[in-house]
Amino acid sequence: MNPHSPAGTLRAVSIDGMTRSAFILRGAMATGALYGAGAVGPYVARAFGQDDGGEGDLEILNFALTLQYLEVEFYKRGMEVGLDGDVKKLATGFLEQEQAHVAAVTQAVMDGGGTPVKEPTFEFPVEDQGSFVGLGMTLEDTGVSAFNGAGPKITNPEVLAAAGTIVQVEARHAAALRLAADQEPAPVAFDETLEMNDALEAAEPFIKE
Amino acid sequence: MDSPITSGTEDEGPGALERLARDPSSRKRFLKSVGTGAAAGSFSLLLAACGGDDEEAGRPGEDGPPSSGASGDLAIVNYALTLEFLETSFYDKVLESGMLAGPAEELAKTFGEHEREHADSLRSLVEEKGGKPAAEPETTFPLESEKEILALAATVENLGAAAYLGQAAKIQDEEILAMALSIHTVEARHAAALNILIGKDPVPFGSAGVAKPAEMEQVLQMVMPFIAS
Numbered sequence: 471m472n473p474h475s476p477a478g479t480l481r482a483v484s485i486d487g488m489t490r491s492a493f494i495l496r497g498a499m500a501t502g503a504l505y506g507a508g509a510v511g512p513y514v515a516r517a518f519g520q521d522d523g524g525e526g527d528l529e530i531l532n533f534a535l536t537l538q539y540l541e542v543e544f545y546k547r548g549m550e551v552g553l554d555g556d557v558k559k560l561a562t563g564f565l566e567q568e569q570a571h572v573a574a575v576t577q578a579v580m581d582g583g584g585t586p587v588k589e590p591t592f593e594f595p596v597e598d599q600g601s602f603v604g605l606g607m608t609l610e611d612t613g614v615s616a617f618n619g620a621g622p623k624i625t626n627p628e629v630l631a632a633a634g635t636i637v638q639v640e641a642r643h644a645a646a647l648r649l650a651a652d653q654e655p656a657p658v659a660f661d662e663t664l665e666m667n668d669a670l671e672a673a674e675p676f677i678k679e
Numbered sequence: 680m681d682s683p684i685t686s687g688t689e690d691e692g693p694g695a696l697e698r699l700a701r702d703p704s705s706r707k708r709f710l711k712s713v714g715t716g717a718a719a720g721s722f723s724l725l726l727a728a729c730g731g732d733d734e735e736a737g738r739p740g741e742d743g744p745p746s747s748g749a750s751g752d753l754a755i756v757n758y759a760l761t762l763e764f765l766e767t768s769f770y771d772k773v774l775e776s777g778m779l780a781g782p783a784e785e786l787a788k789t790f791g792e793h794e795r796e797h798a799d800s801l802r803s804l805v806e807e808k809g810g811k812p813a814a815e816p817e818t819t820f821p822l823e824s825e826k827e828i829l830a831l832a833a834t835v836e837n838l839g840a841a842a843y844l845g846q847a848a849k850i851q852d853e854e855i856l857a858m859a860l861s862i863h864t865v866e867a868r869h870a871a872a873l874n875i876l877i878g879k880d881p882v883p884f885g886s887a888g889v890a891k892p893a894e895m896e897q898v899l900q901m902v903m904p905f906i907a908s
Binding site for chain 1: 786789790792793796797800840844847848849853856857858860861862863864865867868869870871872875880881882884886887888889890891892
């Protein structure tokens with residue numbers, strides 16, 4: 471299996487949970503596996519575009535929370551398999567930052583009068599440093615695209631500003647892990663494919679509950 | 680605390696920029712000084728478009744968008760376009776200087792292409808929305824050594840990422856917001872890669888992991904030295 475292929479790695483990530491957020495995250499991962507991280511943004515935008523106001527921001531925050539849960543568990547998994555050198559140093563810092571994101575987004579959901587979504591269980595195809603770095607960059611790329619897709623659907627400017635402060639950090643994680651995997655840190659000029667109608671058509675089945 | 684507009688390890692303390700951001704009268708003085716000849720013509724135009732030379736309307740950083748709705752969005756896009764012009768010109772001049780080699784040169788080439796694509800897309804977007812794109816400013820950068828160039832590149836990219844972050848929540852138009860968000864994270868990737876290249880933390884925000892935005896006045900003041908008057 472090519473550790474740098476999204477199709478090879480995202481497919482093997484298991485997200486076991488019954489919440490709508492977990493469902494959309496599974497769809498996002500399936501879309502990323504099929505069409506690359508760039509397709510995840512439009513997919514997520516469409517998923518939240520279906521909301522008819524009111525609960526929209528809370529739904530998006532809970533989705534963001536689910537994504538942050540995934541990233542925390544991913545970095546914990548990295549610590550379990552054993553990392554060393556620069557990668558260990560990076561992952562240690564990133565884990566702390568993702569944990570801080572979970573706390574911040576949980577608080578934002580509660581501030582908005584919502585109930586923080588339950589954490590799904592995750593399984594990652596990570597056995598060593600190589601598979602950790604390969605999947606890590608793909609997950610972070612996917613997370614960046616998901617945030618960027620959801621951003622324009624957020625109605626509260628404060629929520630949008632807070633999401634921005636998090637997604638910039640995810641993009642930095644992605645770039646650092648890509649460099650560690652000897653890949654371009656910024657593979658494209660825009661972190662979202664703006665014209666992805668074909669992919670959206672194909673992804674449609676995943677976003678129907 | 681790290682400044683949002685450096686590569687993150689230089690401790691500048693609560694300096695002039697923060698005072699400027701807090702203090703309306705010094706902000707006004709700054710905007711006036713920019714508007715009365717310190718900047719190139721295009722830059723003055725940009726500030727005029729942002730309402731920066733108007734005492735009542737000129738507080739884009741603190742009091743919400745420079746003006747509401749479509750004209751506010753266009754001012755933000757032109758501000759972003761000006762930053763992209765600066766970045767494009769920076770990488771052009773870096774590559775012309777011949778000071779970089781190997782992986783650093785490769786990164787500069789790729790990043791420069793990205794900035795040009797950003798500028799092209801933003802310019803088209805302004806036109807599409809019925810506005811007048813900002814003009815390309817004349818630039819000047821200190822490019823004496825590889826070390827200086829890479830440190831400046833990291834500063835510029837971290838500043839760019841902070842600048843986009845500072846505007847995101849002020850944008851009304853969904854299409855403009857989508858483009859700004861997708862550029863924001865690419866600037867962040869550039870910043871992280873350059874930070875790593877010069878031995879700094881790719882995420883220079885501590886364990887809270889929350890990026891810091893920069894307001895328009897801060898950013899414009901930071902880039903002033905690179906505008907040839």
